[in-house]
Amino acid sequence: MDNMLKQTITGLLERNPDHLSPLAAGVLAAAHHGLSQDSRSFAAMLGVAHALVLRECVALAEDLRLIDLVDRHDRSQRVFFSLTEKGHNILARVHST
């Protein structure tokens, strides 16, 4: 799983060097591989600060339209997300090469 995740992240970053941060690529890759679909479990799993993941999720949703934020937990601020069609497409292109 580690190698698969790394390959997807690397592929996303190579194809979108100006638009994606490593963390944003990680969120997309985790969603793609079914590892995580919420900010907090992603942060716990990958050992990064939840706040930073939240920020990337907002950017992926609002700026790039690659994920939809489908729910938010009021207290922890955890956001639940799913890949948009555009998000699926960008990942499909990574894996098509």
Place this chain on the structure above:
Amino acid sequence: MTKKKHIGKSSNAAGGWGALKSVGRQLMGSGKPLSGAKTMLKANQPDGFDCPGCAWGDPEHGSSFEFCENGVKAVAWEATKARVTPEFFAQHTVTELRGWTDYDLEHQGRLTHPVRYNPKTDKYEKVDWDTAFAEIGASLNALGDPNRAEFYTSGRASNEAAFLYQMFVRLYGTNNFPDCSNMCHEASGVALNESIGIGKGTVLLEDFEKADAIFVVGQNPGTNHPRMLADLRKATQRGARVVVFNTLKEKGLHRFADPQNKLEMIRGGSEATSTDYYRPRLGGDMAIFRGMAKVLLAADDAAKAQGKTPVLDHAFIAEHAHGFDAYRAVVNQTSWTQVEEQSGLTRTQIEEAAAIYMAADRVITTWAMGVTQHKHSVPMIREITNVMLMRGNIGRPGAGLCPVRGHSNVQGDRTVGINEKAPAPLLDAMERELGVPMPRDPGHNVLHAIGAMLNGQAKAFIGLGGNFARATPDSKLIAQALGELDLTVNVATKLNHGHLLPGKKSFILPCLGRTEIDRNSAGVRQIVTVEDSMSMVHGSGGINLPASKELKSEVRIVAGIAKATVGSDVVDWDALAEDNDKIRDLIARVLPAFANYNEAVRKPRGFHLYNSAAVRDWKTPTGRANFSATDLPDQTEWQRAQSDDQTFVLQTFRSHDQYNTTVYGMDDRYRGVYGERQVVFMHPKDVAQLGAAAGDRVNVVGCHDDGIERIAQSFRLVPYDIPRGCVAGYYPELNVLVPYQSFGDKSFTPASKSVVVRFELQEQ
């Protein structure tokens, strides 16, 4: 509003499930090895997120907010979906809103648009930003004398906003900078500057891992800075002594269940946060430390006579300290009778505490408002410092002084120039940078600003955040004074009572919160910076979308007012408002400690500001750390109140569901109070002596002898484990009892922990 009022069982240990309920379900990782991906994602994360919940140090810098009740509350408070729109204001007059509680006002949600008060309709109405800036600028320029305006700063303001603000205000022509630190740690700043040449604490978070003993004085971290509990707990776990001097028994200072410890959470366990807990009388901390000094001197004399290792660090005193002989004399003159009477502790208890101090090679002493809000707070803090100097406990690893600040950037605001008596080097540097003279006359602190409002000298009030009207003492007088002004402007995220006391012209300007993503006009995200209680400067970028597209950052609002008031001949406000990096470059040119600011702040955890005392570089007139040879006060307020059996000394403090004047909820679960805030905590025997019973209602009457009637109506008596003659209750409700003329010597901090009051029983 939330639940039925009752006084009941208090929560067990601080933190724990109660805290975790605030956080959500427990995190469960997948357990799969993802080390490679982890490494990739951890790289290149230049900006963090600084929790707005408190000013305690943050080793992780990004995740701690969700494992701390304060952090969760602060972040969720800004992320509320509720909105205060122009339509809301159209439905409610200001007079009507004044009848709402603080809690109800803030729970209406986030302000969405700039609004201007219309005295004809008694309502706030939508206004566009440019008009607001232009009218504010015109009103300020119409005052004639810049010293007739008061420019308040809340500790929420970032370094960038605060620096821009002080630059604007000084270009306008005044040093009138009342700010929230005037009401909290001013005494620490004054005392530490006199003693060690810098008005800040000397320790880093890492020092808590090395200390053999930590003395926690007059503070309640369980409610005010919960992340500190984890560090105290770690200290007790590794065998360090944690000694508490606090008037009330507070849960967090006994035990703490760490919400990040999964096993402990499942088992319902908790660990001790202190090893020794003493409960002095209000205002008695100086006497405790004086008593400890007596023990130290006696022990040192005995060691010398017996040829044993000295108790005092004579080498340190000889090389680094000044005034020790005079201090020794004043300590020897102080009687144990006076020490015991003022402190409320027995000689034996003080000897126990002193024995812990003497047995520890490395000692940290921390304190907060329980120390700083008395008439004799400055000598009290100097006495704490004296005792630390006696064994060289300043300026070495694992040892030092730690005044724990409240608001997350109150220390940073002062560092970047929010200071009514700014140091000459700052003003000199500003003049060099801007090429124009800066005002040099001292300006107004909070109490001076109140005085100027009451006597009609002040005509305008600009509030960069905060709730001035409710945070200040004598809140009824302040309310009248604000209403008499020509101009009131409040920069805010939510509605509060301070906004409902409009002057002749009044604006509420809604700003972004720190949790929200701030973009400039080109869409480029901005970060701000803040300084914690350990002098660490962190970068912080927002994590959520703004509550409204109309919101502006505090930086942009300050720049807008500045441009409309002083013009752009000297400063290109538009350029600075567009790019916080440019503001940081400017700060770096003015303040040498911020060299390479933009680069340094983008490193993990940020950077540490040079702290002279931490490296034993004493920036005092003597060039050394100064002992303070000051007598104990003739009488503390507690002693004064003992002159008859009807008077008590009152301290105001926060409930657990409260952050400064922001009331998140109506509960104080660690003290067993639910759904109610109009309560007074009193020793059960004092309740009986009043002829009252638990739960009875009383009016609390101020006894300050200035002819002004001060009454807080209908408060419920709550029997509590508190020294006899001492009572406690929540601010801002009890601020009506705090006389604004009653303040700390030299610090001008309201004496909110030493208010002499009596009680009138209501018919039950």
